[in-house]
Amino acid sequence: MSNLSISQRGIQMPASPIRKLVPFAEKAKAKGMHVYHLNIGQPDIETPPAAMEAVRHNHMRVLEYSHSAGNESYRRKLAGYYNHIGIDVSFEDILITTGGSEAIFFSFLACLNPGDEVIIPEPFYANYNGFAVEAGVQVVPVPSSIQDGFALPPVSDFEKLITDKTKAIILCNPNNPTGYLYSRQEMDTLKDIILKHNLYLLADEAYREFCYGGTHISAMTLKGAEQNVILTDTISKRYSACGARMGALVTKNKGVLETVMKFAQARLSPPGFAQILGEAAIDLPADYFDSTREEYKNRRDALVRRLNAMEGVFCPNPGGAFYAMASLPVADSEDFCRWLLEEFSFEQQTLMMAPAPGFYATPGLGKNEVRLAYVLNVAEIEKAMDCLEQALKIYPHRTAGKPVV
């Protein structure tokens, strides 16, 4: 059976760190436990009814392939959305993708050769690893730390990692998993690095609508770096429409866009119904995001307050997205998260979190950290935090917790 083997990249491909504890959660539920899901970025926010109605009222006789770059009517509307938030693009700078996932993968394919390197501040969105394996690209992590609230690492940390194989940097802003919102100064620092070293900047701005206090600086507004920046976007979080699989790749770099178009043609077209949803969503009232943002801010405040009130726990206050990273007084967060599902119970309830090591590429980092997605309402977050508080009191392998400056 020598030839009927699995490929090396198939073996190398990481399983999802967000989903790998799912079987334990299923067992807990089978035992009658209620599990608070803070492990995955699946918002509970209602998908805008007006956008859903547009899909329900479609009059298509034949569900045809769309243009490989997406329907022009949608691309034109999307250009209007970007213009409205200060990003100067036309519909010809936009290619509609199957989720933000495909936009990231297409960027890798078009910009990097197998063996080329992409630098990513860690912890980072774990699926970048998966797309890198698919494209044969090497991820080079540059560590940020919970003590600094996951701020951008210093320029010198980037520069000592840059080799002649380095072709790109990925920045997720606001960040998944840290919730960190990068400042104007940090974005300018990043611009200097990519211009000095002639790198692409793959800008993942899936959470731009959800910033609490600070201002979101889009990489697409970095003057002089227009040819370097590729925006990978999605409506999954913006409109709570994760199941639509509707993203976009946006760039002023025509060579990149023309190349991406060839990859897009091979897969024919992005999903049809979801383009109707995305197009309709752009007509939502201008204040649509205000209530959602306020809701997420309240959740964040509740979560962060409760976490930091627990002995040995530290959670920097995230400036955006709907994630928080916390360090816990445990030696191994994966063991702890599994124990929560397998052995712990508080009033027949427990919680599920994502162990942080899956978000780090450097072995050993994040072992006492977890990511929490605040995608439940405040009352549920309070109950989940009650569970966590009780659990940490009785967890047999509790440590003193890391001292945090």
Next chain:
Amino acid sequence: MSNLSISQRGIQMPASPIRKLVPFAEKAKAKGMHVYHLNIGQPDIETPPAAMEAVRHNHMRVLEYSHSAGNESYRRKLAGYYNHIGIDVSFEDILITTGGSEAIFFSFLACLNPGDEVIIPEPFYANYNGFAVEAGVQVVPVPSSIQDGFALPPVSDFEKLITDKTKAIILCNPNNPTGYLYSRQEMDTLKDIILKHNLYLLADEAYREFCYGGTHISAMTLKGAEQNVILTDTISKRYSACGARMGALVTKNKGVLETVMKFAQARLSPPGFAQILGEAAIDLPADYFDSTREEYKNRRDALVRRLNAMEGVFCPNPGGAFYAMASLPVADSEDFCRWLLEEFSFEQQTLMMAPAPGFYATPGLGKNEVRLAYVLNVAEIEKAMDCLEQALKIYPHRTAGKPVV
């Protein structure tokens, strides 16, 4: 700007041969011409209203990620569909993909290393080239010929191409672009090859419902080859739902399926609305395909009759799918197809076909051939054939045509 370059695979990536003449078609239309589109497999058949209604009547409050393998309810129904047509699988053998495209790409990723080889009878579906470039896989064509009606090449032709890098064979049955329907004997021959040389068989059966006369032998029914066969499927053609982007990867090989699942997790989930469509379509009456099959058969008969009645033209009678390949009395079919759009006009009408060289990997093959998709009704096909007949009479670079035995 040395580093801000396009990747080698981006440069190497072929543009779609089906779509590259589109700008010329658009110009022709702008001049007021009517263009009969026989170039692309976009059926005009109505998407089943009952399936569209299921999407229209969805009650989802939140459009959530589905399971990465697709909704279990859909997978269970799909297993029922396969069982009904004699393919013995359970829902656990099925992973829902974003179109058949993703199923093919995932198969490459999971089964082949970069540099590994896949043998494909040519001419073949051009986008296999694209997925091969993305996955770093080498396509090795084994030529079939129009004189033989594009039958399976002899075993010896396969065997002289098999090296220690050969990992798989792709068979599209019934075939796009040739329309060829492989016999029981040919399928058994193929089984012997894959078992003897321990190869995967990637079986693209997108057109299985459309066979005119002969019986479709699914690769999934080849006894003893269960671990070798991976079925890549789609509802695009079956239910005229190309824009849904709804496919499936089906295999009894658990190692392959578990590996594919890791790639599926990285892209989170297949499209949500389209899963509703796909699930509802399975409840269509058992005779649903009869009228569509009859319609396609009538179109095929009209097209093939007209083509073979033209001097210097030869078109073998396709047994399935909705494509036909024809050899024309021209030296360069791409020049001819472009001339049809740019310079020819018959009663303000012309036709668009796909030049065949894009479906061949061997340089120089298919230069006098075109692919025609019979996705228009018989009256329109007759008019398109009127155009072609007139065009061949006045084409300045007409040749005598290849003698066909």
